Amino acid sequence: DADVTQTPRNRITKTGKRIMLECSQTKGHDRMYWYRQDPGLGLRLIYYSFDVKDINKGEISDGYSVSRQAQAKFSLSLESAIPNQTALYFCATSVGWGQGDTQYFGPGTRLTVL
């Protein structure tokens, strides 16, 4: 089984709809991240969490919210989806700086907002 899983893998939704993307990990890592990838722009950080009680905004958090339900679960919500949120979304985990903080990525969720 994959260490970092994301559901759904693909989603098509309409403008104005609320949508949640879920991430689960079995690596036992404290840190979790959400990124979005757009062609030609690389990956940009949306939100990150260093433990269950810690949530921080990243570079592009507007229009998104997150919930850290447990050490192993980190969800990303789009309260009212808009077309420019069409992108590939990645969840990642890391153990912390003591281990060099290597990040491990999930397979991604492709979101299309019509």
Next chain:
Amino acid sequence: AQSVTQPDIHITVSEGASLELRCNYSYGATPYLFWYVQSPGQGLQLLLKYFSGDTLVQGIKGFEAEFKRSQSSFNLRKPSVHWSDAAEYFCAVGAFDQAGTALIFGKGTTLSVSS
């Protein structure tokens, strides 16, 4: 501010030829540097990383990278490219001195392999 530049958006290499993908970073302290690969329709896989010590780092799939502090570079190399290496490659820097900062990625280089 920290940043990562990958000057080449797209590179085409013949199968069996050598490869070098360029990465330049801007960072005030000793950086933590990474190369990731993304195959079509897949997530990101870590190729290699540099934290300290030997500036020539070996990774998976026959890749290596060399950290050159004087040039602020961390170029990725492979002596002989295989068709399966066609993918998008991302260089990233970890900003250690900013509590709470995650990886900063370059915009990626797409590698095509010709036969």
